[in-house]
Structure formats: C-alpha cells, structure tokens
Amino acid sequence: MSALTITLNDGNKIPWLGFGTGTALFGKDAENAVQAAIANGFVHLDGAQAYNNEESLGAGIVAAGKARSSLFVTTKLDKVPQGQTVRDTLVTSLKKLQLDYVDLFLIHSPKNHPAGTLSSVWKEVEALQKEGLAKSIGVSNFRVQDLEEILPNASVIPAVNQIEYHPYVFKADQPAIDLLKKHNILPTSYGGLGPIVRFKGGPLDSVLPSIAKRVSKAAGKPVTEGQVLQLWLKAKGIPAITTTSKEERIKEYLATETLPALTADEVKTIDETGSKVHHRAFAKFWDD
Numbered sequence: 001m002s003a004l005t006i007t008l009n010d011g012n013k014i015p016w017l018g019f020g021t022g023t024a025l026f027g028k029d030a031e032n033a034v035q036a037a038i039a040n041g042f043v044h045l046d047g048a049q050a051y052n053n054e055e056s057l058g059a060g061i062v063a064a065g066k067a068r069s070s071l072f073v074t075t076k077l078d079k080v081p082q083g084q085t086v087r088d089t090l091v092t093s094l095k096k097l098q099l100d101y102v103d104l105f106l107i108h109s110p111k112n113h114p115a116g117t118l119s120s121v122w123k124e125v126e127a128l129q130k131e132g133l134a135k136s137i138g139v140s141n142f143r144v145q146d147l148e149e150i151l152p153n154a155s156v157i158p159a160v161n162q163i164e165y166h167p168y169v170f171k172a173d174q175p176a177i178d179l180l181k182k183h184n185i186l187p188t189s190y191g192g193l194g195p196i197v198r199f200k201g202g203p204l205d206s207v208l209p210s211i212a213k214r215v216s217k218a219a220g221k222p223v224t225e226g227q228v229l230q231l232w233l234k235a236k237g238i239p240a241i242t243t244t245s246k247e248e249r250i251k252e253y254l255a256t257e258t259l260p261a262l263t264a265d266e267v268k269t270i271d272e273t274g275s276k277v278h279h280r281a282f283a284k285f286w287d288d
C-alpha cells in the first residue's frame with residue numbers, strides 16, 4: 001500500500017483516505033465508481049451489508065485488477081437475520097465481494113442489535129478475526145455507553161470506531177473520542193464534508209475560503225474547501241471515508257494526501273468556528 005496509512009492497535013495499517021459505497025451509492029450498482037476510484041489511486045474501500053451493493057463493490061475490485069494485498073476492504077455487519085450467526089453474514093458478504101477476507105469488519109450500529117446483546121455480538125466478531133476472515137475488527141456509531149457495554153468482556157479491543165466527524169459535530173463527539181483515545185481505538189470519519197455538502201450556510205462558510213486560499217498559495221495549485229475539511233481530519237490523525245460520483249472529485253480527494261498541512265492556528269480557527277453550531281446528519285440517536 002503506497003497511500004498514507006495509520007497504524008491500528010492490532011498492528012495493521014489503515015489507509016487514511018477511504019472510498020465509500022454507502023450514502024450516494026447506497027443500494028446502487030457501485031462497480032464503475034469503485035473501479036474508477038481504484039484506477040485513480042484509492043486503495044481503501046468502505047462497504048457494508050446494509051448498502052445492498054457488496055456484489056458491485058466486489059465486481060469493481062475485480063475489474064480494477066489490483067493485487068488483493070494492495071487493497072484495504074471494509075464491510076459492516078447489518079442486523080443479524082433470524083436463524084443466522086454473525087459468521088454466516090460475513091461468509092455471505094465475502095462471497096458477494098469475491099474475497100477470502102476483509103481487512104476490516106465493523107458492527108455497523110449498536111441500534112441494529114437487541115438491547116443487552118452487544119457484548120455477545122462482539123464475541124462473535126472476535127472469533128471471525130481469529131479465523132482470519134477479518135484482519136481487523138471494530139465498531140461504528142458506538143457512543144460511550146455502547147463502548148462501555150462491550151469493553152469489560154472484550155478479549156480484543158476494537159481497532160476502529162467509524163463515526164460522523166466534522167467541525168459541526170466534533171464537540172458533541174468529544175466524550176466518545178476521549179474514551180477511544182484511552183483504549184487506543186482509532187476514530188475514523190464519515191460525513192466529513194458535511195459543512196459544505198449538508199450544512200451549507202453555517203459559520204464556516206466565511207472561514208474555509210481564506211484557508212483554502214492560503215493552502216493554495218503554499219501548494220502552488222487550486223485547493224477546495226472540501227480539501228480543507230479533509231486536511232482538518234488529517235491534522236487530527238483521523239481517516240476520512242468519503243465518496244463521489246465524479247472522476248474529477250476522486251482526483252481532488254486523492255490530491256489532498258500531498259497538500260501542505262493546515263497550521264495549528266487554522267485547525268484552531270476551524271475548531272472554534274465549527275463548535276458554534278451543532279449538526280449531525282446520521283446516527284441521530286447520539287443526540288438523544
């Protein structure tokens with residue numbers, strides 16, 4: 001893997017930038033998008049059983065023709081159907097993906113499982129790592145109380161908690177982030193472009209353009225507000241799981257990896273400005 005990576009608590013490496021097949025591609029054929037993402041340089045693909053398109057993620061991987069070892073593929077556990085085990089669902093996913101293993105298997109949401117069962121679901125996930133069907137294992141959308149439910153009985157500490165993370169939600173996420181840090185669990189971000197895609201009209205609108213201009217001058221090429229948001233994630237050491245339907249945007253996202261870093265002052269300005277409002281697009285139960 002030549003991309004920028006972060007080392008997980010189990011020693012495996014996760015590429016900082018990931019291409020997702022949910023949101024814009026949810027329930028849709030993702031083959032062409034995935035093939036284009038890989039052809040342009042993405043190595044980290046983020047799928048899920050719930051996205052109902054794992055076959056097309058697999059087809060895109062095959063069509064791209066890259067060595068399996070050069071890719072990092074995630075899928076996520078949906079509700080476990082009656083009469084099935086967690087293992088059954090991953091075996092089905094692997095068939096659809098045309099893979100022997102995933103690099104990362106996540107419990108997609110604590111809300112997908114009956115109250116009081118998270119710990120036993122996590123035990124099943126741990127067994128899949130032991131068997132080699134998933135190299136790394138983790139969770140997604142886990143609040144403090146969800147983490148506290150599984151950690152006391154866990155033999156394996158989750159490697160990752162994939163959560164919504166951007167400047168309009170990071171303050172509300174902080175208690176979870178603090179707990180993750182304590183256990184060396186890496187937060188990864190989805191919805192990172194929220195301030196320019198879903199919550200336009202907020203206080204960052206007047207801050208992002210001037211930072212983009214400064215970075216652009218330093219880089220000697222145009223820099224977008226989206227790239228500034230991704231650089232903010234990078235400054236915090238948080239992987240960015242994004243997506244797009246457009247080839248130009250694939251190139252834009254990948255170019256972020258080699259842009260000059262934000263200054264500490266710029267990060268602070270985005271933190272302070274972002275924390276003036278609160279917006280969450282997904283997993284709204286976090287705010288209940």
Ligand SMILES: NC(=O)c1ccc[n+]([C@@H]2O[C@H](COP(=O)([O-])OP(=O)(O)OC[C@H]3O[C@@H](n4cnc5c(N)ncnc54)[C@H](OP(=O)(O)O)[C@@H]3O)[C@@H](O)[C@H]2O)c1
Pocket residue numbers: 019020021022023024025046047108140141162163189190191192193194196197226241242243244245246249282
């Ligand atoms: N674990 C979970 O519960 C969970 C929840 C949500 C998402 N995810 C994962 O994270 C991935 C990414 O999620 P996300 O879509 O929220 O990521 P995001 O990075 O916040 O947003 C990506 C979207 O932004 C649009 N975009 C980018 N730059 C733009 C601009 N300058 N102006 C207007 N639109 C722009 C893209 O549309 P274009 O097609 O127009 O480029 C794309 O649809 C998903 O595919 C999924 O894999 C996981």
